[in-house]
Amino acid sequence: MTAATVPAIELRGVSRWYGNVVAVNDVSFEVGPGITGLLGPNGAGKSTLLHMMAGLLRPSAGEVRILGEPAWRNPAIYRRVGLVPEREAVYGFLTGRELVELAARLHGLPDPAAAAARAIDLVEMGPHAARQAGGYSKGMKQRIKIAAALVHDPQVLVLDEPFNGADPRQRLHLMDLFRRMAAEGRTILYSSHILEEVERLADTVLVIVAGRLAASGDFRRIRALMTDRPHTFTVRSSDDRALAARLLAEPAIRGIAFEDGRLEVRSAELLAAARALPRAAREAGVTLFEVRPTDESLETVFSYLVHR
Numbered sequence: 001m002t003a004a005t006v007p008a009i010e011l012r013g014v015s016r017w018y019g020n021v022v023a024v025n026d027v028s029f030e031v032g033p034g035i036t037g038l039l040g041p042n043g044a045g046k047s048t049l050l051h052m053m054a055g056l057l058r059p060s061a062g063e064v065r066i067l068g069e070p071a072w073r074n075p076a077i078y079r080r081v082g083l084v085p086e087r088e089a090v091y092g093f094l095t096g097r098e099l100v101e102l103a104a105r106l107h108g109l110p111d112p113a114a115a116a117a118r119a120i121d122l123v124e125m126g127p128h129a130a131r132q133a134g135g136y137s138k139g140m141k142q143r144i145k146i147a148a149a150l151v152h153d154p155q156v157l158v159l160d161e162p163f164n165g166a167d168p169r170q171r172l173h174l175m176d177l178f179r180r181m182a183a184e185g186r187t188i189l190y191s192s193h194i195l196e197e198v199e200r201l202a203d204t205v206l207v208i209v210a211g212r213l214a215a216s217g218d219f220r221r222i223r224a225l226m227t228d229r230p231h232t233f234t235v236r237s238s239d240d241r242a243l244a245a246r247l248l249a250e251p252a253i254r255g256i257a258f259e260d261g262r263l264e265v266r267s268a269e270l271l272a273a274a275r276a277l278p279r280a281a282r283e284a285g286v287t288l289f290e291v292r293p294t295d296e297s298l299e300t301v302f303s304y305l306v307h308r
C-alpha cells in the first residue's frame with residue numbers, strides 16, 4: 001500500500017468494554033482527509049472511540065490504525081495525532097501561551113515557544129495568549145485546547161464535542177478553523193450529538209448508536225434516512241377537529257388520534273408532513289398554535305437507523 005492509499009484512520013472489528021458495559025461493539029470504518037462527523041446520542045461510545053484513536057485507550061478487541069500504524073502503545077503515532085478532549089483540561093492559572101507551550105514540551109519539540117506561537121496563530125488566539133486561561137470564554141478555552149492539540153502539527157485531529165458550550169458566533173469561528181485545517185490536507189474527526197452541527201460542517205458522517213456503527217457515508221443520504229421515516233406530531237390549533245377532518249384528505253397523513261385532548265398526527269415522512277399540516281390548516285381556516293414532534297428524541301431517530 002502506498003502512503004496515499006493508507007486511510008488516515010482505520011478501525012477493524014473494534015470493541016471496547018468496561019467490565020460488563022460494552023461501550024463499543026465490533027466497529028469497522030475508514031476515514032480519509034477532510035472533515036468527518038461522529039454523530040450519536042449521549043453514551044453511544046463516541047468518547048471511547050476517539051480515545052482509542054488517539055492511542056490513549058486500548059481496544060478490548062480489534063485494531064485501530066492511524067496512518068497505517070497501530071494507535072495503541074505507539075509513540076510514533078502520538079506525534080501524528082492530536083486529541084481535543086471534551087472536558088475542560090485547562091489549568092486556569094496558566095496563560096494560553098503557557099498551556100500550549102506545556103503541550104509542546106510534553107511532545108519534546110525542539111523549539112516549544114515557536115511551535116506554540118504557530119499553533120496559537122492558527123486558532124487566532126494571539127491577542128489573548130498572554131491572559132490566564134481561567135478567564136477565557138468557553139469558545140476561547142476550546143480554541144486554546146485545539147492549539148495545544150495542534151502544537152506538534154499532527155496530520156490527524158480528533159475532537160470530542162468541540163462545539164459544546166460555544167455560542168453561535170464561536171461555533172462559526174470554530175467551523176471556519178476546521179475548514180481551514182481540512183484545506184491543509186488534515187484529517188479532522190469530531191463528535192457531536194447534534195445533527196445540525198454535523199450537517200453544517202462534515203462531508204462525511206459516521207453514526208454510532210449503542211456502541212455500534214449504525215450508518216456511515218454522505219451526510220445527505222443519512223439525513224434522508226433519518227427524516228424519511230414515519231413521524232408523529234402533537235398539534236395544537238384553534239380547532240383540532242376541523243383540522244383533523246381536513247388532514248384526512250392529505251395522502252402523506254397516515255393516522256390521526258386524540259390523545260389526552262391533543263391531536264396526534266402520524267405521517268409517512270417528515271417533509272411531506274411539514275407541507276401538509278400548514279396547507280390543511282389554511283384550507284380548513286384553522287390557526288396552528290403548535291406542531292411538535294412527539295417521538296423526536298435523538299435516541300428515537302438514531303434507533304430508527306439501527307432497527308430499520
Ligand SMILES: Nc1ncnc2c1ncn2[C@@H]1O[C@H](COP(=O)(O)OP(=O)(O)OP(=O)(O)O)[C@@H](O)[C@H]1O
Binds near residue numbers: 021043049193
Ligand atoms: N471508564 C468507564 N467505566 C465504565 N463505563 C464507562 C467508562 N467510560 C464510558 N463508559 C460507558 O461506556 C458507554 C459509552 O460511553 P462514551 O463516553 O464513550 O459515550 P459518548 O458517546 O462519548 O457519550 P457522551 O456524549 O455522553 O460523552 C457508556 O455507557 C458509558 O457509561
